[in-house]
Amino acid sequence: MVHSEYPVTNEITSLLDLEAKVRELYLELTGIDAPEDLGDVEAQKLRCSNMKILEHNRWKLLRSQGKGVEVFANDQVSNFWLRQPVVSGLTVPEFLVALRLRTNTVIMRYSAVARAPNADSSCRFCKYPNETLPHIIGNCPEFKKNRMTAHNKVCGRLGDLASVKGWKFLRDEHVIVSGKTWVPDLIITKDGKGMILDVTICFEKHLSTLREKAEAKQRKYEHLKPVLEKGLKLSQVTVEGFTMGARGKWHKGNYRILEEMGFSKAAMKLEARRLSKLVLVNTIRTIRHRPESDLKALPPSKALNSSR
Incomplete structure (x- = not known):
């Protein structure tokens, strides 16, 4: 032209x-x-791919809206609802909140400080010094019940999946070692083998976040292996942390658990999408039920990147 x-x-x-x-x-x-x-x-x-990479790199550098963006790059499972919103089954209101979660543009007191320097940035529910998205969906005591709902649903789903493949499972079994009680989420057994599974759902801030959480779970319950091998008469016991991102990030390490259960690659991918959506929808509901009335009177932000 x-x-x-x-x-x-x-x-x-x-x-x-x-x-x-x-x-x-x-x-x-x-x-x-x-x-x-x-x-x-x-x-x-x-070509368009280069332009997408350029814009994605710019997005990652944003102080607030770029937080945790890189963990979703090239992730077909975690981005399924974005690519096929109708097929994913999200309602329009849910989809809009999901976009705000992904871009970290949910209104929070801490982000409002950039617009009104004298504004109170503490959490409205627990008075933690800074009310941020990671705090609300990951740590605030007010929403512990919401987090436990998602946690229990994931545990329940894993138990169902194990049963489908012939595994027996114990839920929240109390295991006493040296006078101390340990309660892993699931213990599944089949053909002389056992697996200790413990679920974690957290804000996916960095590429390593979910992997580190899974490794922490493995270290936490590693010492239970010989106890269960003896008590349940098993030849081998492994420990796995099943970690999910609160905004729907699927941890690739979870595939190993589903594969050990006996699922095919196609079945694992389908289940990964289901679990990703399950956790995302729970977080959406948490955000939708959070009042924002005291934030609406604040002056509008001059730019997206002005928030923290």
């Missing part, structure tokens, strides 16, 4: 300063200046 053979097209591109914009975009995407003759530009360098 920039050097079109049609005079009208040339006039329009001139008025829009299109050539300068193309050169600017080329520099952003490639890191080098565009050739003097734009006709020599390689179209491949300006």
Whole structure:
């Protein structure tokens, strides 16, 4: 269009300063200046995938809205509701809240401080110093019941899945070691093998968050293995942490657990989507039932990135 053979097209591109914009975009995407003759530009360098990567990298750098964004990159399971919202079964209100969760644009007192420096940033429910999204959905005592609902649903689903494949399971079994009681979420057994499963749902802030939580669960219950091997007459017991992100992030390490249960790759992917949606919807309900009345009087934010 920039050097079109049609005079009208040339006039329009001139008025829009299109050539300068193309050169600017080329520099952003490639890191080098565009050739003097734009006709020599390689179209491949300006393909949509490069532009998506550029915008995603910008998004990750945002102080608030970029928090935890990188963990969802190239994740077909955790992003299924975004790619196919109708098939995923989310209602319109749920979908809109899910978008706010993903972009960390749910109104919180702490983010309001940027708009009103003298505003109270403490949590309205527990008086924790800073009311943030990770705090509300991951730590605030007021919403412990909501978190336990999601936790129990995931535990229940894992028990059902184990049963489908012929595993017997014990839920919240009390195991006493050296006078101390331990209560893992699930103990499943089959053919002389056992698996200790403990579920964690947390705010997925970094790429390593869910992996670290799973490893912590393994360390926590590792010492129960010989006790269960002896008590349940098992030849082998393993310990696994089943971790999920509160915004629907699926931990790839969970596939190993489903595979050990006996599920095919196709079945594992389908179940991963279901569990991801289950946790996401629970978090959506938590946010939708959280009052925002005292935040509406604050002055509007001048820019998305002004929040923390």
